[in-house]
Amino acid sequence: MSNKVFLVTGGNxxxxxxxxxxxxSAGHTLYLGARNVEAGQQAAAELQSVGDVRFVHLDLNDTQSQLTAVEHIKADTGYLDGLINNAGIITDYSTAATVTVENLSTTFTTNLFSTIAVTQQMLPLLRAGEHKAIVNLSTGLGSITQHGDPSWPFHSTVPMAYNASKAALNMFTVLLAKELRAEGFRVNSVSPGWIATDLGGQDAPGTAEEGAQIAVETALKGADGPTGLFLTSGGVIPW
Incomplete structure (x- = not known):
């Protein structure tokens, strides 16, 4: 497997x-994007023991940091083979009947608007690469179909802002996949499952390493890999 160059947002x-x-660990070059410079630099330094990991300052909600990150990568390697949009937030657990417009706006700004902006900024670098993979970290909670099924185990998990932002991110995945298909891109959403992280909570049954696997597998798929799908370790999730 040839060395590839990836950018992972929220990689700290x-x-x-x-x-x-x-x-x-698989021999690829990684740009570890992080909003917090100190935390990002420390995480990259700790991972130097497993491979070629390089910190890049990337604040999803700061356009200038996005532009600076593009110029940094352009001057360093000149291209990207893949972008993994991992960074995301959940700050409000209000339901559809109680969520405020302010909390909707805050969540959508990071999980959708800024993710779209980062992807668009990185497209020239991705076009310069040969692999052309974009992976958007979503969640099964963003599946409208699953929420319509009362037997689904997470049917009662209804934080409106987070769920809706991920459903909208899934639409971005579908439309971008269609738009870039002719250029050889593979654009997919993935759900890592319920994972014990700051976002998923410590009661979750899965580990971060387990949650990462579907994103890694999808990012490494070759030219004959899937595009425009919503994937998890168990297969395809309905939109």
Missing amino acids: KGIGNAIVRQLA
């Missing part, structure tokens, strides 16, 4: 950190 902790670790 949780699933993002595990994704960086797994890909670097």
Whole structure:
């Protein structure tokens, strides 16, 4: 397997950190993107023992940091083979009947608007690479079909802002996959499952390493790999 160059957003902790670790361990070059400079630099330094991990400052909600990150990568390697949009937030657990517009806006800004912006900024670098993989970290909670099934185990997990932002991210995945298919891109959403992280909570049954696996597998798929799908370790999730 030839060396590939990936950028992982939110790579300093949780699933993002595990994704960086797994890909670097497999011999790939990883840009570990993080909003917090100190935390990002420390995480990258700790992962140097497993492979080629390079810190890049990337604040999803700061356009200038996005532009600076693009220029940094352009000057360093000149291209990206893959982008893994891992960074995301959940700050409000209100239901559809109680969520505020302010909390919707905060969640959508990070989980959708800024993720789209980062992807668009990185497209020239991805077009310059040969592998052309984009992986968006979503969640089964973003599946409208599953929420319509009363027998689904997470049917009662209804934080409106988070779920809706991930459902919208899934739409971005589908439309971007269609748009970039002719260029050889593979664009997919993945659900890591219920994982014990700051976002998933410590009661979750899965580890960050387990949650990272589907993102890593999807990112490494070749030209004949899937595109425009919602994937998890058990197969395809309905939209």
